Amino acid sequence: MEQAKKTIPVILDGDPGHDDAIAWVLAKASPRLDIRACTSVCGNQTIEKTTYNALRICTLIGNHAPFGVGRPRPLVAQPIIAPTVHGKSGLDGPDLPEPDFEPCGLDAPALMAKVIEESDEPVTLVPTGPLTNVAALLLTRPDLKAKIDRISLMGGGIAYGNWTPAAEFNILVDPEAAKIVFESGIPITMAGLDVTEKALVFPEDFNRIRAVGNKVAQVVADWLEFFYGFHRSLGYPGAPVHDAVAVAALIKPELMTTRDLFVQVETAGDFCKGTTVGDWYGVTGQAPNATCILDIDRQGFVDLLVEAVKAYD
Amino acid sequence: MTDVKRIPLWLDCDPGVDDAMAMALMLALPPYEVKGISAVAGNVELSKTFQNARNLAAFFGHKDVPVYAGADRPLFREPRTAYFVHGENGLGNVALPASDAPVEQLPAWDALYEAAKAAAGELVLVAIGPLTNVALALMKHGSLGKLLKRIVIMGGSASWGNATPAAEANIFCDPEAASTVFQCGVPIVMCGLDMTLKAVMSPAELDRMGELNPTAKFLRDAAQHGLAYSQAHGIDGMALHDPTAVLYPLYSELFSGEEAGVAVETKGTVTYGKTVTDLYSDKQFPFKNALVLLDVDREKLILRVGEILSRY
Numbered sequence: 001m002e003q004a005k006k007t008i009p010v011i012l013d014g015d016p017g018h019d020d021a022i023a024w025v026l027a028k029a030s031p032r033l034d035i036r037a038c039t040s041v042c043g044n045q046t047i048e049k050t051t052y053n054a055l056r057i058c059t060l061i062g063n064h065a066p067f068g069v070g071r072p073r074p075l076v077a078q079p080i081i082a083p084t085v086h087g088k089s090g091l092d093g094p095d096l097p098e099p100d101f102e103p104c105g106l107d108a109p110a111l112m113a114k115v116i117e118e119s120d121e122p123v124t125l126v127p128t129g130p131l132t133n134v135a136a137l138l139l140t141r142p143d144l145k146a147k148i149d150r151i152s153l154m155g156g157g158i159a160y161g162n163w164t165p166a167a168e169f170n171i172l173v174d175p176e177a178a179k180i181v182f183e184s185g186i187p188i189t190m191a192g193l194d195v196t197e198k199a200l201v202f203p204e205d206f207n208r209i210r211a212v213g214n215k216v217a218q219v220v221a222d223w224l225e226f227f228y229g230f231h232r233s234l235g236y237p238g239a240p241v242h243d244a245v246a247v248a249a250l251i252k253p254e255l256m257t258t259r260d261l262f263v264q265v266e267t268a269g270d271f272c273k274g275t276t277v278g279d280w281y282g283v284t285g286q287a288p289n290a291t292c293i294l295d296i297d298r299q300g301f302v303d304l305l306v307e308a309v310k311a312y313d
Numbered sequence: 314m315t316d317v318k319r320i321p322l323w324l325d326c327d328p329g330v331d332d333a334m335a336m337a338l339m340l341a342l343p344p345y346e347v348k349g350i351s352a353v354a355g356n357v358e359l360s361k362t363f364q365n366a367r368n369l370a371a372f373f374g375h376k377d378v379p380v381y382a383g384a385d386r387p388l389f390r391e392p393r394t395a396y397f398v399h400g401e402n403g404l405g406n407v408a409l410p411a412s413d414a415p416v417e418q419l420p421a422w423d424a425l426y427e428a429a430k431a432a433a434g435e436l437v438l439v440a441i442g443p444l445t446n447v448a449l450a451l452m453k454h455g456s457l458g459k460l461l462k463r464i465v466i467m468g469g470s471a472s473w474g475n476a477t478p479a480a481e482a483n484i485f486c487d488p489e490a491a492s493t494v495f496q497c498g499v500p501i502v503m504c505g506l507d508m509t510l511k512a513v514m515s516p517a518e519l520d521r522m523g524e525l526n527p528t529a530k531f532l533r534d535a536a537q538h539g540l541a542y543s544q545a546h547g548i549d550g551m552a553l554h555d556p557t558a559v560l561y562p563l564y565s566e567l568f569s570g571e572e573a574g575v576a577v578e579t580k581g582t583v584t585y586g587k588t589v590t591d592l593y594s595d596k597q598f599p600f601k602n603a604l605v606l607l608d609v610d611r612e613k614l615i616l617r618v619g620e621i622l623s624r625y
Contacts, residue, residue: 159472159473159593160471160472160590162594162595163595165576165590165596165598166578166594262478264478266479266583267582268580269580269584270576270581271581272479272578275479275581277478277479277587279473279478280478281474281475281478281546282546283475283476283477283546
């Protein structure tokens, strides 16, 4: 049945990052997704490090779609990095192959524009880092909005944050970019903390993935081990693989419980900069601009990851 | 009875339909020693909240409880009323006889301070309107923060707002005042929307309550105006926002919550007036300043309300 469904052309945009890496492993393994390009953005680490990590991940999974490098800083805000979560390299843990290909030479927003322009059908963007590249694309090529089918993003939280009490990391890093994306009118699927902190992969699941046996399975299990280390110290019973939810929502939407909401992004404030505010009680009367994922079939999600690594046999 | 220690209580309010029910409950509970009531601009203007508070106290048989007028506008922002819920007169357009109690001349913030001093650290302040009066009292009287035992607030939300997507109505009416109060050092109990929107009295329950006696009938009648608004917004009944705050000091076992750090956003564009809590976030504030109530035993609460009102 899966094969009978139409494939979705996607551009993966991330700041890898362990959970970005697993999101890309999942995307490449799925026959439903046709990866047209990959782009890097600064976030979890500097643009040099996220780019290097992204190229190594692509090499590992045999993904040689055109690659575009993002700008070294958010649109307006000062950069923030997350070495406590992802380590000094931004992707600490297992050894990875050195990149076996080069970026295409176009900057990330330019590559996105080219791919969208040349595509026969609308393209879906999957940003799993700060929304800097996507906003730069929308600001410079508003004419292409109609050819963007959907933006399935990891970011925000309609009720709370993680990097501050009110704001989630990806949105906090570039709130102005996020505001542009949420106000773009393009359909948005938001995998925020509301769901991604429920997308937990438990230590026993790591073993299931490792037991698949191939090289990618070993690496994914090692990434999960590393990523879990930070979260275990916060009391999580497993690794919340945030970014993979934005990909899983495209491959297997039936795993998700969603609610359409009007979501605004706070770009100011003493405590709320980078907060995604969902109009839960409908007080604005505004039409929803985002399909917010609120819950996930955790077991189904883990099964999907296990199936994905099997594709690399 | 004489050996039971009564709880000295002060109510700051903006009646307000649910404020009226809160007052009715408070004044029918002998364990409360009500030291005073202060009115603030909020649901409707101060001239109306003050008159309503006076008239309600008299209607509930307590002309002896002094009622004081406080701030007629928020500290900084423009006033914001809620006629759509509370009606033109603030009491669902149901008229009350005018109280002939003497009109108190002391401003609310001075009267509250005097009561706190007299109660020697035991006074519990229940604030169920915008926090302007409380903030002004704290600003004018530096020692007030050490004199109050606890402040029970109806306001805020650990998740979503009802005035804006981010902000609850009482806090949104005066975010700067709320910020002052949350930072004052007095232990705070936050009766926010997380809990109060679970404390909903159904229309049928409201009707049954109205059969009890003339006092309960008045409260039922006053609630009708707001009921239509609530139902249009997906709440089938009357959320007992303010009554929960008044009942908390005596019936804390009906409620559950968690200690949290709470900060009020006063600079945001879409988050102005949001009570930011660290309940669910990896990142915690370096302080815990409030017990944020998250749940209530609704059935027991409704029973308790009926039982108390039946004393009239």
